[in-house]
Amino acid sequence: MNDERVRNEIADNAVIVGPVVQAGTFSGEIHHHAAPRQPLDLLTLRLWVERLAAGHQKDRKPLDQVRAAVADPATADAVRRLVIAGVVAYLARPGAPPDKPVPEEILTDLVVFALWPLVTAGKLPRNWEGELAQLTSPRLAVLVQRARAQRMPAEEFTRTLAGKSFTPAITALFDDLADPRRGGALLTALALAGGLKAPPTGRRAGRKVAVWALVIAGGVTLAHALRQHDSRAARLVGEVLVDLATDAHDPLDLTDAALDLVDWLFS
């Protein structure tokens, strides 16, 4: 492909010889446009790694490791990676957020997006059910197991999920995402890659991570909803945040959570 030389004629009679095709007129300035923040698809990644491996016969061990990781999805932490990728995909979703997001469904949406990559994944590690149960709860793991077996459509999966309380599951998930030794490092990496602000990390920072995710997902509307203590959103979010406030010296008031949200919004 590199041998193919294209002759381009430009308006001011300048000639560029090479594999570049220039269309339109040349103003004399070169603009560098940043590529959109999209991850490489797996096929392209594999091709690139193969090409690199072919060009580097020496010190192939690191390359072979990358090739093995790309070729086989059944590697360590695959379940956690898929779940975090789902969370980040939800938070960094393209396009402007809706003007009036429905606060009650923010948590449901977050859980659906987190679990959907596992429902649709073609191949998962052998003990993925156990890992997912550890990450969330046994009931959610069974639900995903059933959704995979029945090839459940996304709407039905969301409906099934929304009909149940998943507070313990999401509490466990945020605890994992906050811990740098577990999902924290991966969440930070993927969030930064997805163009998001770095999430807070720390062994007891599950509540802060929850607030971080909810602020990105819900924005101002959620903050307003949380100020009204009687609303269903306040109750649902409150359940999760209260469960996450495990430190006895750090009792949680819902007003604190609302203030946290507002701080995040204006900082």
Next chain:
Amino acid sequence: MDFSLDLLLATGKLAPKVISIGSFGIYLTTLGNPRSLRESRVTLDGLKSWPPTALFRWRRQKPRDGYEVTAYNRKTDEDDTLFPVFHLAKYCPTYLMWPKNGQRTRNAMLRTARITLAVKVFFFFAFFLGSFAALAWLTFTQNWRWTVALVVLTVHQLVFLHSNTYFKWLRWPRLLLICAATWLYLQGGWYETAAICGLGAVLTLMILNVWQMTTSSRFRYQRMREHGYGVLDPKHERGKPW
């Protein structure tokens, strides 16, 4: 009979060796007892019966620590927590191999159960069969009085096989008894045989007494009451007017 101070000092030196080597030998042999192997196999099969989404957690609770399991219950559509699903024998070194902090998946527990089973198989060949083979070899090549040790060990292992209970049998009266037997042994002559046979007979009777105790209904009911299983399981009392 020699009541000299020198003999008493020699008794003080020899008796601790007899006690420590004898106790350690019995302990090692018990580790490889087929009953211990069977318990490991039962634990492995019990873990396999849980779904792969079940989570296990070590819980410290009186009267006995154990593992609790959190699993999805289709009937109630909720996650149920059951305690205890199984206990661990504290006297066995494999106790240290089981995870005690955090939640573990069934797969992680199965891995530990398989490793402990392999360790128990090693104990069976190395310690259980090894002890009997060593005592038999000593009997035929060194002195016929090793037969007494062989008999005591056989009875002890039969009791463990039947009761699955490891007793701390080294109490003060028994220690004093061993010291007295050692002193008698050091007198020399026919006292040696008398001391060995007498001590072997008394220990055998004590072990048989333990066997009788563990199989008595009173002992079994007391265990059921303390651990809450069998006919004294609190679950069986639900719905009863008394």
